[in-house]
Amino acid sequence: MRGSLTGGLSGLVAGFAALAVAELVSAAVRPEAGPVVAVGGAAIDRTPPAVKDWAIREFGTNDKLVLQWGILAVLALFAVALGVLAVRHRAVGSAGVLLFGVVGAWAATGRPDSTGFTDALPSVVGAVAGAVLLYGLVGRAARPVRRGPARGGEADVAGEPQALGTSGEQPGDDGRNPGWNRRGFVVATGAAAAASAGAGVLGRVLNDVRGKDAVASRRRIRLPAPASAAAPVPAGAGLRVPGVSAFRTANKDFYRVDTALVVPKVDADTWRLRIHGEGVDRPVTVSFDDLLRRRLIERDITLTCVSNEVGGPYVGNARWLGVPLAALLAECGVEPPARGGPADQLVARSVDGMTIGTPVDDVMDGRDAMLALGMNGEPLSFAHGFPVRMVVPGLYGYVSACKWIEDIELTTFDAYDPYWVKRDWARKAPIKTQSRIDTPKPFARPKAGTVTVAGVAWAQHRGIDRVELRVDDGPWQRAELAAEDTRDTWRQWSFRWRAAPGNHTLTVRATDRTGRTQTARRTRTVPDGASGRHSVVVTVT
Numbered sequence: 001m002r003g004s005l006t007g008g009l010s011g012l013v014a015g016f017a018a019l020a021v022a023e024l025v026s027a028a029v030r031p032e033a034g035p036v037v038a039v040g041g042a043a044i045d046r047t048p049p050a051v052k053d054w055a056i057r058e059f060g061t062n063d064k065l066v067l068q069w070g071i072l073a074v075l076a077l078f079a080v081a082l083g084v085l086a087v088r089h090r091a092v093g094s095a096g097v098l099l100f101g102v103v104g105a106w107a108a109t110g111r112p113d114s115t116g117f118t119d120a121l122p123s124v125v126g127a128v129a130g131a132v133l134l135y136g137l138v139g140r141a142a143r144p145v146r147r148g149p150a151r152g153g154e155a156d157v158a159g160e161p162q163a164l165g166t167s168g169e170q171p172g173d174d175g176r177n178p179g180w181n182r183r184g185f186v187v188a189t190g191a192a193a194a195a196s197a198g199a200g201v202l203g204r205v206l207n208d209v210r211g212k213d214a215v216a217s218r219r220r221i222r223l224p225a226p227a228s229a230a231a232p233v234p235a236g237a238g239l240r241v242p243g244v245s246a247f248r249t250a251n252k253d254f255y256r257v258d259t260a261l262v263v264p265k266v267d268a269d270t271w272r273l274r275i276h277g278e279g280v281d282r283p284v285t286v287s288f289d290d291l292l293r294r295r296l297i298e299r300d301i302t303l304t305c306v307s308n309e310v311g312g313p314y315v316g317n318a319r320w321l322g323v324p325l326a327a328l329l330a331e332c333g334v335e336p337p338a339r340g341g342p343a344d345q346l347v348a349r350s351v352d353g354m355t356i357g358t359p360v361d362d363v364m365d366g367r368d369a370m371l372a373l374g375m376n377g378e379p380l381s382f383a384h385g386f387p388v389r390m391v392v393p394g395l396y397g398y399v400s401a402c403k404w405i406e407d408i409e410l411t412t413f414d415a416y417d418p419y420w421v422k423r424d425w426a427r428k429a430p431i432k433t434q435s436r437i438d439t440p441k442p443f444a445r446p447k448a449g450t451v452t453v454a455g456v457a458w459a460q461h462r463g464i465d466r467v468e469l470r471v472d473d474g475p476w477q478r479a480e481l482a483a484e485d486t487r488d489t490w491r492q493w494s495f496r497w498r499a500a501p502g503n504h505t506l507t508v509r510a511t512d513r514t515g516r517t518q519t520a521r522r523t524r525t526v527p528d529g530a531s532g533r534h535s536v537v538v539t540v541t
């Protein structure tokens with residue numbers, strides 16, 4: 001029993017040390033090469049859409065945190081098990097730790113953004129440290145002891161590692177069992193844990209320092225005034241109804257969806273974007289300063305994630321500042337397929353290996369597709385794609401909004417499937433017309449009388465024409481629409497409901513400017529976005 005206890009503890013400390021050393025080494029290599037980040041990234045890439053959807057639904061934007069803690073919990077269990085195993089088979093326990101190093105190394109070097117075999121170093125060095133430490137700690141806990149026959153007549157084979165206390169004796173510093181030195185074990189374990197904590201903290205600090213250049217480059221940026229400013233938002237675009245989503249989503253409240261466990265910190269001064277591929281007569285590589293010197297536009301555009309459930313939160317509206325992408329492509333000689341160009345797909349690649357495919361026709365059809373540098377008056381935040389990301393009105397983010405972009409390749413849909421398409425999502429995905437009830441909240445208990453029902457509706461690039469509300473199975477009634485900013489932005493709506501006591505179901509539907517009304521047919525988010533109508537059940541008192 002005591003053997004399991006010290007073994008488990010040794011395993012845990014050795015595992016902790018392995019991760020801490022790996023963290024320290026990753027600071028010298030790349031933060032993304034750390035074993036937990038690498039294995040987490042590999043896991044994300046292999047997560048079936050249904051599970052990803054479930055994770056997003058259950059944990060929302062915390063999904064990545066949950067994943068990493070999950071990995072740590074699993075590692076802790078294995079560390080304890082290997083420690084217990086090591087009490088009997090020292091070398092096998094250590095070999096087990098090394099095996100985890102191999103898994104980490106394999107994951108790190110297999111990442112799409114891997115920069116080579118050095119990415120294996122954090123896992124390998126960490127695992128070696130953990131293996132050696134486990135060997136030593138267990139050795140301290142279970143020294144070869146020479147003893148007479150133990151109770152029960154079984155003899156301990158001299159020279160074989162003996163788990164402490166398995167003989168049932170009372171070991172201690174009393175010299176009766178020279179193999180067991182409790183103080184020695186406690187001191188060694190404590191020292192190892194403290195040293196590991198030190199290494200881990202140092203690794204964290206160094207990893208932060210690595211991003212300093214990027215942070216400094218962001219601070220130095222002064223965004224120029226746009227050549228084409230966004231039209232002022234009409235006064236009536238924002239309703240004064242408590243509980244309705246703000247017309248403009250603040251950067252700190254803007255949803256974030258991506259696969260990055262470590263938010264890329266890109267230095268704007270060294271950042272470059274390459275544009276090349278089929279039909280690109282004049283490939284270019286542009287710097288951030290090159291973009292700043294170009295004609296800039298500023299536009300209000302509502303972004304939506306394909307993983308947004310009916311009624312879900314992954315939609316936000318911001319004022320973007322950026323370089324019109326169509327003009328830049330045209331300078332490179334790109335013609336859209338509509339005018340005979342050979343490439344129908346634009347594949348954007350990010351520094352973290354994401355690939356996002358957008359129809360060239362959409363990018364070049366006159367809409368405000370842009371390389372965005374600014375969001376709500378500030379340079380992009382790191383989480384939202386600093387220094388540059390794409391934004392294309394009307395298309396879900398996974399087919400348009402590449403963050404941390406560094407490469408644009410013109411190709412065809414036949415020739416290449418980007419990241420999400422390889423994972424069962426649709427090649428093309430215009431945003432579906434949707435509407436959401438923001439207030440009252442589900443299961444609210446408003447007082448009988450006039451209750452203001454309100455929310456938002458979106459049909460980017462088509463525009464919202466009409467929003468209707470239905471109470472229970474009653475007739476559809478027109479909601480009042482807030483003023484339209486542009487057809488690329490969402491629209492608030494409200495409805496003064498004369499509410500009678502009892503349980504009621506409120507359902508909303510929107511109709512876009514093409515005359516199509518939001519369907520009642522429910523579909524899941526996979527493969528091209530959820531459809532169906534949002535309803536809310538309330539009890540009027």
Ligand SMILES: Nc1nc2c(c(=O)[nH]1)N[C@H]1C(S)=C(S)[C@@H](COP(=O)(O)O)O[C@H]1N2
Binds near residue numbers: 384
């Ligand atoms: N590099 C990178 N860009 C990305 C993603 C990603 O995972 N990696 N996710 C896309 C998806 S699915 C969406 S919905 C938008 C979300 O942008 P936001 O996080 O700024 O709201 O970014 C897109 N761009």
Ligand SMILES: [Mo]
Binds near residue numbers: 257304307397398
């Ligand atoms: Mo998304």
